[in-house]
Amino acid sequence: MMREYLLGNAAIARGILEAGASVVTSYPGTPASEIVETLAPFTKKYDLHVEWSVNEKVALEVAIGASWTGTRAAAVMKHVGLNVAADPFMTLAYTGVRGGLVVISSDDPFCHSSQNEQDSRRYAQFACIPCIDPADPQEARDMTIYAFELSEELELPVLLRPTTRVSHARADVEVGEIEENRVKPEFLRNPVRWVALPAHARPRHSVLLEKQDAIKAALEKSPWNRLVLRGELGVIASGISGLYAEEAIKQLDVDISILRIGTFPPPEGLCSEFIMHVSKVMVIEELEPVLEEYVERAAREHNPDLDILGKRTGHIPREGELDPYIVRNAIANMADLPLVESPSLREASEILPPRPPALCPGCGHRAAYYAMREAFGKDAIFPSDIGCYTLAVDMGTIDTCLCMGASITLASGIRFSGEERDICCSIGDSTFLHTGLPGLLNAAYNKARITIAILDNSTTAMTGHQPHPGTGVTASGDKTKAVSLASLAKALGADFVETADPYDLKATIETFKRARDYHGLAVVITKQVCVINERRAGIKRNPFMVNENCTGCRECVEFGCPAIEFEEDCARINSLCTGCGVCAQICPSEAIEVVKVK
Amino acid sequence: MKIKTSECDIVVVGVGGQGVILISSIIGKAALKACLSVRSAETHGMAQRGGSVINHLRIGCVFGPMVPLGGADILLALEPAEALRYAHYLSKEGVALVNVKPVFPSTVTTGQSRYPPLEDILAPLERICMDIKTVDATKLAVKAGNPQTMNVVMLGVLSKYIPISEEILIESLSESVPAKFLEVNRRAFELGKSEIKA
Numbered sequence: 001m002m003r004e005y006l007l008g009n010a011a012i013a014r015g016i017l018e019a020g021a022s023v024v025t026s027y028p029g030t031p032a033s034e035i036v037e038t039l040a041p042f043t044k045k046y047d048l049h050v051e052w053s054v055n056e057k058v059a060l061e062v063a064i065g066a067s068w069t070g071t072r073a074a075a076v077m078k079h080v081g082l083n084v085a086a087d088p089f090m091t092l093a094y095t096g097v098r099g100g101l102v103v104i105s106s107d108d109p110f111c112h113s114s115q116n117e118q119d120s121r122r123y124a125q126f127a128c129i130p131c132i133d134p135a136d137p138q139e140a141r142d143m144t145i146y147a148f149e150l151s152e153e154l155e156l157p158v159l160l161r162p163t164t165r166v167s168h169a170r171a172d173v174e175v176g177e178i179e180e181n182r183v184k185p186e187f188l189r190n191p192v193r194w195v196a197l198p199a200h201a202r203p204r205h206s207v208l209l210e211k212q213d214a215i216k217a218a219l220e221k222s223p224w225n226r227l228v229l230r231g232e233l234g235v236i237a238s239g240i241s242g243l244y245a246e247e248a249i250k251q252l253d254v255d256i257s258i259l260r261i262g263t264f265p266p267p268e269g270l271c272s273e274f275i276m277h278v279s280k281v282m283v284i285e286e287l288e289p290v291l292e293e294y295v296e297r298a299a300r301e302h303n304p305d306l307d308i309l310g311k312r313t314g315h316i317p318r319e320g321e322l323d324p325y326i327v328r329n330a331i332a333n334m335a336d337l338p339l340v341e342s343p344s345l346r347e348a349s350e351i352l353p354p355r356p357p358a359l360c361p362g363c364g365h366r367a368a369y370y371a372m373r374e375a376f377g378k379d380a381i382f383p384s385d386i387g388c389y390t391l392a393v394d395m396g397t398i399d400t401c402l403c404m405g406a407s408i409t410l411a412s413g414i415r416f417s418g419e420e421r422d423i424c425c426s427i428g429d430s431t432f433l434h435t436g437l438p439g440l441l442n443a444a445y446n447k448a449r450i451t452i453a454i455l456d457n458s459t460t461a462m463t464g465h466q467p468h469p470g471t472g473v474t475a476s477g478d479k480t481k482a483v484s485l486a487s488l489a490k491a492l493g494a495d496f497v498e499t500a501d502p503y504d505l506k507a508t509i510e511t512f513k514r515a516r517d518y519h520g521l522a523v524v525i526t527k528q529v530c531v532i533n534e535r536r537a538g539i540k541r542n543p544f545m546v547n548e549n550c551t552g553c554r555e556c557v558e559f560g561c562p563a564i565e566f567e568e569d570c571a572r573i574n575s576l577c578t579g580c581g582v583c584a585q586i587c588p589s590e591a592i593e594v595v596k597v598k
Numbered sequence: 599m600k601i602k603t604s605e606c607d608i609v610v611v612g613v614g615g616q617g618v619i620l621i622s623s624i625i626g627k628a629a630l631k632a633c634l635s636v637r638s639a640e641t642h643g644m645a646q647r648g649g650s651v652i653n654h655l656r657i658g659c660v661f662g663p664m665v666p667l668g669g670a671d672i673l674l675a676l677e678p679a680e681a682l683r684y685a686h687y688l689s690k691e692g693v694a695l696v697n698v699k700p701v702f703p704s705t706v707t708t709g710q711s712r713y714p715p716l717e718d719i720l721a722p723l724e725r726i727c728m729d730i731k732t733v734d735a736t737k738l739a740v741k742a743g744n745p746q747t748m749n750v751v752m753l754g755v756l757s758k759y760i761p762i763s764e765e766i767l768i769e770s771l772s773e774s775v776p777a778k779f780l781e782v783n784r785r786a787f788e789l790g791k792s793e794i795k796a
Contacts, residue, residue, distance in 0.1 A: 005623075005630045007640070030642055113642070136637070136663070169663035170623070170638040172630050240662055247603045247661035324666035343668040343686045347722040352679050353711035355613065355703035357649035391647060464642075557708050562648060565707040574707075 006173040008166045011137040012104065013038035015144025016074050019100070020179030023049045023066035025059035027434065028463035029078030030113035031167040032106040036076060036475055037464065043476040047182050052466050052475040055404070055434040056081035060088045060103065067101040067157075068194060069185035072148050076104045079120050080403065084435065086123070089157075091196050093127040094204035096155040099183060100148035104160045106167045109286045109321035113164075113462075115386065115403065117319065119287035121264050124159040128208050130215050131159040131264040132224065133239035137171040139262065143224065150218060154211060163286060165240050165321065220269050224262030227270050231255035233335060234278030236271075236295060237327075238262070238285040244327035245284050251328060254335050266294050272302045282334050283310035286322050309334060357391055361563040362578030364528030365389040365455050367502035369397040370559060370582070371526075372424055372453060375512030380422040383410040385436070387428035388462045389455050395560065397426065405435025412439070412448040422516055424451040429485060430460035430468045437492060444493025444521050451515040451522045452494070454485055457530040465533060489523040496522035503528055505585040531578050541579025542594050546571050549591035556583040556592065605634065605658025606761055607665040609687045612676030613701045614641075614651050617749035620774065621674075622653040624753060628762050628770035629657045639663035648704070652684055657761060673727070674756050676735070676749055677701050682719045688727045695755050696720070697748060699736035731755065731794065738789040744779070747786035754790025764791070 006014065013035050016024060026036040039050045049066075053059035056077040066073035077085060082105040089103065105120040124131030132147055134140040140162055147158040192200050219225075226242075234257040237245040242260035249256050259274040261267075275281070275298055283292040292310040299306040309315040315330055316322070329339045359366045369392050372382070384390060384398040385407035392398060400410050411425035427436045432454050440452060460466040467473040472482030489497045496518045500511040508526060515522035552569040563576040564583055573583075573592070584592040608625070612618045622638055629636035639654040654665045665687055673694045675681030681696045688694060698716055705711040724730050735751040742751065750771065757767050768787065775783050 003630060005627050005636065034642075165639055165663060168640045168642050170626055170636070170640065171663065172635055243662040247666075250603050250661075251601050253601055323664050324662060324669070328666065340668060343688075343726065345682065345685050345722050345726065347718070348682050348685060351714040351718055352683055353703050353705045353713055355648075355650040355679070355683075355705070357614070357647035358704045360647065388647070554709075560704065560708060562704050562707060565702070566709050 001174045001176060003172050003174055005170060006137050006141070007034055008137040008140045008162055008169045009034035010038045011141035011173050012144050012160070012162065014173070014175050015141040017042065017046060017178045018176050019145045019148040020072055020182060021048070021074055021148065022071035022182045022185070023063055023073040024076065025051050025053045025062045025073070026076035027053050027056050027059055027081055028460050028466040029081050030463055031108055031164040032076050032078045032104065033463045033466065034167070035104065040475050040477070046178065046180065050475050052468060054469060056085040057088060060085040063101060064088060064092055064097070066185070067097040067099045069099065069187045071099040071183045071185045072101070073099060074102045074104060078114065079105050079107045079118050080114060080116060081105070082120055082123055084404065089123070090127050092157050093129050093208055094201055095193055095196060097151055097157055098155070100151035101157045102144065102147040102151060102160055103157050104162070107161055107163045107287070109163055115401065117287060119290065120159060120161045121290045122288055124161070124264055125290065128212060129156050129159060130154070130219060131161055133262055133264065134160070134162050134166050135240045135243050135260070135262065136166060137169055138173050139224070140166055141173055141175065143262070146222065153218060154214060156211065156215070163240060163321070216265055216268060219263040219265065220267040222263055225267045225270050226260045227274055228258050229274070229277050230257045232257070232277070232279045234258065234274060234281040235331060236261065236274065236281055236283050236291065238291045241284040241286060241322055241327065244322060244324050245331065247324055248328040248331045252332055252335065252337055254331070254337070256331065256335065261291055264290065266291060268298070271295070271298050275299050275302045275306060278306070280307040280334065281309065282315060282330060283308065284316055284322065284327055284330065287318065289318065358560070358562060359388065359391050360531050361561050361576040362531045362580040363388070364457055364502045364526065364531070365392060366395070366559065366561060367505060367528070367580065367582045368453065368455050368508065368526035369395045369426070370586070371502060371505055371508035372397050372426070372512055374509045375516055376422050376424050380424055381411070381414055381419065383407045383414065383423070383425040385427040385431050387431050389426060389428055404431055405439055408436055408439030408443055408452055411450045411452070412443045412446065415448050415450050424453060424512070424516070426453040426455055429454060429456040429458060429470050432485065433468055433470060437488070440489060440494065440523070441492040448521055449519070451512070451524060454489070454523065454525045456485060456525050456527045459530050459533055461530045461532065465530065485525055489525070494521050494523040496520065497525070499525040499527055501528060502526040503580050503582060505582055542597060543573065543577035543579050544581060544584055544592050545573050545595050547591055547593055549589045551589050551591070553588065555586055555588060559583055559586055603659065603661055604656045606672070607659070607670045608655040608657070608672045608674060608760070609665050609670045609684055610653040610655060610674045611680040611684045612651055613680065614648050616676045616701070617746070618651045618653050618676060621749045621753045622655050624767070624770045624774045625655055625657070625760070625762070627774065628766045631766045631770060632762050634658045634761070635660050637661065637663040650680055650683060672756065672759055674752055676752055678716060678719045679713065682723060685723050685726060690727065692727045693759060694723050694727050694730040695752065695759070696723070696730065696732050697735035697752055698732045699734060733790065733793050735790065738793070739786055742786035742789055743782040747783050750783045750786040751790035754787040755793055757787070757791055758794040
């Protein structure tokens with residue numbers, strides 16, 4: 001065994017390689033993106049197919065196809081991606097798998113980078129399949145390998161559910177050998193399994209229910225649930241909460257029994273032994289009370305007098321993420337030990353300026369939104385979507401953000417309600433290809449009189465610049481067909497499709513005005529490569545500067561570019577300037593000019 | 599009755615783009631070379647777009663990756679306002695190592711908020727921890743030959759406080775930066791180190 005310092009997601013990738021998987025599919029999403037990024041360089045060496053799929057439903061279905069040939073496959077996504085993949089996910093539990101199939105859904109308690117904090121363990125419960133909940137990068141690697149084996153043993157998909165603090169943790173991880181031999185694929189025709197007709201689905205539902213005992217038996221003897229019996233106070237904790245609890249018990253130096261849970265459903269035997277040993281238990285888990293509900297049920301049978309503390313009693317929060325501080329105080333509270341005060345600093349909240357994430361200096365999205373606002377006016381309605389551009393929320397052109405692809409459809413619904421104001425929605429290129437396509441088709445078919453702005457920066461920027469079908473490059477860096485967004489929009493039924501360069505502000509404003517005045521569905525594609533990718537490609541423009549014409553009107557400052565500062569009574573352009581030149585077009589006094597090359 | 603659950607808990611803070619993740623990773627790899635278990639938690643995604651960034655780093659620890667509030671032995675701040683933003687992680691016995699060169703957030707450049715004077719930032723820090731060391735790491739990085747090496751200047755400062763030898767840290771640094779930038783990074787490290795008297 002070797003030790004490596006690995007990110008949790010890299011540890012999962014390592015597990016996938018060691019397990020000898022043949023196909024890995026994913027749509028980028030924080031905190032899951034680095035799994036496929038880690039695997040991508042190894043595709044040729046290990047005869048692995050790794051893809052950025054168009055969306056999570058597509059990703060899961062591709063992985064299922066691979067599994068049905070007998071090879072191992074993984075589908076990787078963030079928690080909300082599992083909603084998109086929920087349709088195949090639920091029926092997959094009926095059909096089952098042949099080669100091990102691991103669905104990896106990374107949860108994001110506290111919404112570090114997400115629109116909600118749903119708990120994927122509920123999905124596993126819903127589908128009646130096993131769920132594995134790693135506590136750290138080592139477990140993430142070990143459990144990934146185990147999940148493939150368990151999946152084959154049960155002929156069921158297995159859900160691996162890391163959280164942000166596992167996916168984006170780093171630790172010294174013991175790794176093993178990479179399996180170089182891949183299973184030879186062969187699809188075996190078997191309509192009773194693979195064709196989910198009602199006549200086939202009904203018996204498969206019975207098979208799934210009959211498998212529940214086998215799931216419990218397998219998880220009971222797995223090494224992921226650990227019991228230490230001490231005093232009659234107890235803590236039962238799942239995933240990373242178990243590590244927080246162990247640290248707190250050590251720090252407090254208390255005689256508390258602990259059961260750490262890494263599998264769902266939880267192990268019946270260990271749980272009943274624990275529940276009979278303790279008189280009071282605190283259930284510690286992030287998000288939903290999945291474990292707590294199980295403990296409540298088990299206690300009714302094994303120890304009806306058990307005092308259960310957790311979310312229902314208000315001892316553990318149901319929202320946000322847990323941390324060592326919260327868990328320490330919760331356990332100290334149960335053990336009647338003094339709590340530690342939150343060492344909050346009054347000055348920090350009083351004097352510090354906020355530092356929210358913002359669009360980069362020179363970002364084409366900022367210019368596109370400026371042009372959109374100029375053309376449509378402040379009174380129009382601006383549904384938007386998920387991506388970097390949502391960071392422009394202060395520009396007044398982002399009125400909604402619900403889920404991937406919902407900009408076009410929400411805009412349609414707002415129009416169909418009878419709302420008569422102008423509507424211009426915005427969606428990024430990657431998001432458009434993810435789930436925007438059916439929305440556009442629907443808008444065209446049902447005659448929605450709206451403008452759709454596709455903000456095309458030719459990448460999936462927010463999650464770390466992954467390629468997509470519009471870029472002409474695959475996950476493993478191979479060249480492929482680059483799909484034209486304009487041709488797609490036309491094929492889906494839009495008659496008005498125009499492309500504008502947002503750095504040419506006047507032309508972009510004119511394009512948006514034509515779209516606004518068009519009698520039907522209009523699509524405007526604002527095309528400008530992401531500034532981060534430009535910088536990486538070595539493309540440089542001359543920066544701009546403020547000259548003596550500046551009147552201090554602040555028009556450029558209100559544009560919101562981090563490269564523009566306001567000092568005393570004049571604007572100033574700092575070293576962050578990328579030379580996009582948009583502020584020079586906004587300035588009413590010709591006070592911003594390009595720096596001449598000497 | 600406080601029992602230590604980590605040999606050395608460090609919180610590295612700064613602004614997205616300053617290289618918080620890179621130096622955390624250099625220290626983590628060095629800990630591995632020194633045969634110490636190490637845990638860290640990183641900020642990815644949204645927060646990297648010029649936002650405030652915090653990395654947790656625990657050397658000689660087998661528990662979770664997050665440093666408990668009020669538990670950090672060292673606060674390594676690449677930016678002064680960020681030092682104060684995360685000061686509540688510091689333990690009373692902790693040390694704050696602060697680069698004093700501000701990076702103005704967009705809320706300041708657009709005039710919505712004011713950036714406080716340095717002494718107002720440092721005063722509360724001095725109150726809550728044992729020691730505070732201020733360094734103009736950005737200036738030293740320019741002196742080393744590249745302002746981008748500011749994070750490595752701070753790594754040099756930190757090297758005097760952590761249970762990992764300088765040789766191992768430099769070995770890890772050499773493996774983490776491109777060969778053509780190694781010399782300038784080593785100079786940056788030395789300049790940072792020499793700010794702290796033995």
